[in-house]
Amino acid sequence: xxxxxxxxxxxxxxxxxxxxxxxxxxxxxxxxxxxxxxxxxxxxxxx
Numbered sequence: 001x002x003x004x005x006x007x008x009x010x011x012x013x014x015x016x017x018x019x020x021x022x023x024x025x026x027x028x029x030x031x032x033x034x035x036x037x038x039x040x041x042x043x044x045x046x047x
Contacts, residue, residue: 011037 005011015025029035 011035 010030011026013025013027013030015023018024026035026037
């Protein structure tokens with residue numbers, strides 16, 4: 001069974017590489033700013 005987020009659920013924490021070999025995590029900003037996470041699967045690929 002897959003776990004899907006429902007409206008009002010908190011996104012699970014994740015980390016992403018940033019500049020200067022740092023890692024940014026969602027937890028670093030939770031409760032401080034409004035966060036928008038967008039995924040464009042084919043945005044940086046040809047075709």
